[in-house]
Amino acid sequence: MAGIVVKGRFPRRRVVQVVATNVFRYLFQGAARNWIRNIGSTTPALGSMTLLLLMLGLIGLSGFALYNLERIEAAQASLLHVYMRDGVASADVDTLWDRLANDPRVASVGYTTKAQALVRAQRMPGLTQLADATDSNPFPASLDVQVKNIDDIAVIDSMVRNDVAVDPIYPTSYDRGAYQRIQAVLFGVAVAGFAFLSLLGFVAVTVTMNSIRAAIHSRRDEVTIMQLVGAPRWMVRGPFVVEGAITGGLAGAAAGLVTFALAMAGIAAGSGSFTRFAPGVTVVVAALAATIVFATGLGLGSGTSLVSVRRHLES
Amino acid sequence: MRSIVEFIGVTRAYGSRLALDDVHLALEPGELAFLVGPSGAGKSTLLKLINREIRPTTGEVWVDGIAAHKLKASRVAELRRRVGVVFQDYKLLPRLTAKENVALALQVGDLRVSDEEASERALDALDAVGLGDRGNAFPHQLSGGQQQRVAVARAVVAQPPLLIADEPTGNLDVDTAWEMMDLFGDIAAFGTAVLIATHNVEIVKRLQRRVLTLVHGRLVRDQPAGRTGRLAWLASS
Numbered sequence: 023m024a025g026i027v028v029k030g031r032f033p034r035r036r037v038v039q040v041v042a043t044n045v046f047r048y049l050f051q052g053a054a055r056n057w058i059r060n061i062g063s064t065t066p067a068l069g070s071m072t073l074l075l076l077m078l079g080l081i082g083l084s085g086f087a088l089y090n091l092e093r094i095e096a097a098q099a100s101l102l103h104v105y106m107r108d109g110v111a112s113a114d115v116d117t118l119w120d121r122l123a124n125d126p127r128v129a130s131v132g133y134t135t136k137a138q139a140l141v142r143a144q145r146m147p148g149l150t151q152l153a154d155a156t157d158s159n160p161f162p163a164s165l166d167v168q169v170k171n172i173d174d175i176a177v178i179d180s181m182v183r184n185d186v187a188v189d190p191i192y193p194t195s196y197d198r199g200a201y202q203r204i205q206a207v208l209f210g211v212a213v214a215g216f217a218f219l220s221l222l223g224f225v226a227v228t229v230t231m232n233s234i235r236a237a238i239h240s241r242r243d244e245v246t247i248m249q250l251v252g253a254p255r256w257m258v259r260g261p262f263v264v265e266g267a268i269t270g271g272l273a274g275a276a277a278g279l280v281t282f283a284l285a286m287a288g289i290a291a292g293s294g295s296f297t298r299f300a301p302g303v304t305v306v307v308a309a310l311a312a313t314i315v316f317a318t319g320l321g322l323g324s325g326t327s328l329v330s331v332r333r334h335l336e337s
Numbered sequence: 338m339r340s341i342v343e344f345i346g347v348t349r350a351y352g353s354r355l356a357l358d359d360v361h362l363a364l365e366p367g368e369l370a371f372l373v374g375p376s377g378a379g380k381s382t383l384l385k386l387i388n389r390e391i392r393p394t395t396g397e398v399w400v401d402g403i404a405a406h407k408l409k410a411s412r413v414a415e416l417r418r419r420v421g422v423v424f425q426d427y428k429l430l431p432r433l434t435a436k437e438n439v440a441l442a443l444q445v446g447d448l449r450v451s452d453e454e455a456s457e458r459a460l461d462a463l464d465a466v467g468l469g470d471r472g473n474a475f476p477h478q479l480s481g482g483q484q485q486r487v488a489v490a491r492a493v494v495a496q497p498p499l500l501i502a503d504e505p506t507g508n509l510d511v512d513t514a515w516e517m518m519d520l521f522g523d524i525a526a527f528g529t530a531v532l533i534a535t536h537n538v539e540i541v542k543r544l545q546r547r548v549l550t551l552v553h554g555r556l557v558r559d560q561p562a563g564r565t566g567r568l569a570w571l572a573s574s
Contacts, residue, residue: 037449040448040449040450040451041448041449043451043452044444044448044450045448048444048445243428244430246428247428247429247430248445249413249414249417250388250417250422250428251417251422251441251442251445251446251491252414252415252417252418252442252445252446252495253414253445253446254414254445255410255411255414257445
């Protein structure tokens with residue numbers, strides 16, 4: 023049978039396409055248009071949120087570096103250098119080595135010769151010039167004792183400091199309370215950072231909530247009309263939440279980029295000392311921090327808007 | 338036949354003041370009724386109860402089978418899609434054209450309506466109210482009467498079973514007000530129940546439709562169509 027075959031569009035696909043177009047228009051397009059229209063009242067929220075997120079990024083990276091520093095310090099604090107007197111008999115060194123190695127509180131014992139100590143000193147900032155200043159080697163040989171529990175350091179120190187093999191003037195690297203002082207400083211820095219971020223967060227959230235409230239008031243007639251013609255709640259509230267997400271997203275993107283740029287600049291400027299003072303902060307970590315800052319901005323903006331809409335928009 | 342609107346012992350209080358007091362009424366499909374009474378009698382309160390802008394303090398409000406008195410906020414939109422609303426101040430979105438204002442009511446109620454379909458149906462509705470050639474005009478480019486016609490087109494484009502109008506002729510001249518009433522009559526003739534709150538004595542007297550009289554929140558008189566009788570209180574209000 024002859025005839026024309028007409029291929030119609032698959033209706034379900036057509037319906038999905040129409041629904042998606044309408045959702046995009048009423049939710050995202052409307053929100054973007056309103057955001058641009060209200061940019062004057064949004065600017066303070068954008069500024070304060072950018073500042074908050076930038077601080078979050080920088081303090082976060084600093085916190086991460088301090089955490090790594092603390093771990094390094096903890097590892098170093100549990101490593102006791104027992105310095106050997108010049109001209110010590112190797113039998114005395116062996117005796118002390120055996121004593122330490124057989125102590126159940128000790129994890130391991132290593133030996134650093136005078137030459138190795140000199141090489142190590144030459145690599146350390148500040149000691150390079152001192153190490154190169156004289157022809158003779160001023161650095162002593164040492165037994166490097168890794169203690170299992172950092173609290174046992176003092177006991178091990180008092181056990182070895184009067185040994186015949188040990189230098190009587192400068193017996194060990196033990197510094198009572200050094201690690202505790204570092205911990206106290208780090209704790210203080212963490213508390214101060216948290217308090218500062220909380221204060222800044224409160225300001226940013228308040229300013230953003232006020233800007234959304236202003237947006238709701240400026241569009242009260244429009245909201246009323248949408249409600250009266252039967253627009254569902256998500257369609258009335260959604261654009262305000264998307265507006266908040268745009269504000270937060272832009273603030274997050276700006277703060278994330280600056281955080282990444284500053285971290286990269288730091289890494290590039292002092293490749294040697296930077297990794298020593300900000301250990302663990304690499305390109306990957308900086309990129310991750312920037313992503314977290316962006317995501318936080320997005321969440322903070324939309325979340326704050328949602329709270330504001332629930333509080334100020336009647337059904 | 339099921340009533341489109343039914344009030345059963347409805348009372349609404351604002352603090353200690355009773356805006357509506359034990360109101361019973363029913364409105365049938367295709368019926369056009371006037372809601373009259375002095376200022377503060379409770380007319381707007383009654384319309385707000387139908388549209389679930391407020392809830393009754395006691396009693397039941399049924400709208401097209403939906404219990405508006407106990408409707409959750411999340412389901413209010415469902416009820417409002419069954420109620421077309423016309424206001425004295427038109428309430429059109431100024432940034433949208435007449436056609437877009439009408440199409441908006443279609444698409445927010447049903448996201449499956451495409452732009453082409455919404456545009457076509459909006460133009461049909463505008464055509465029905467005599468504004469088929471002004472679809473691309475913005476509200477500020479239209480006269481008061483034309484804006485009110487757009488508002489009516491928007492209210493009926495989704496073919497709701499009920500249309501409520503709060504002082505729809507309040508801002509219109511006499512001739513335009515009569516045109517508007519003809520339009521409401523046509524809408525009712527197609528089966529939509531129409532409830533109009535008004536102060537316009539002349540219109541109520543001449544149209545001889547059902548009149549519900551509210552005074553101090555009480556429904557003091559329910560006069561059937563053709564028996565409007567005296568409306569003495571209107572003259573003094």
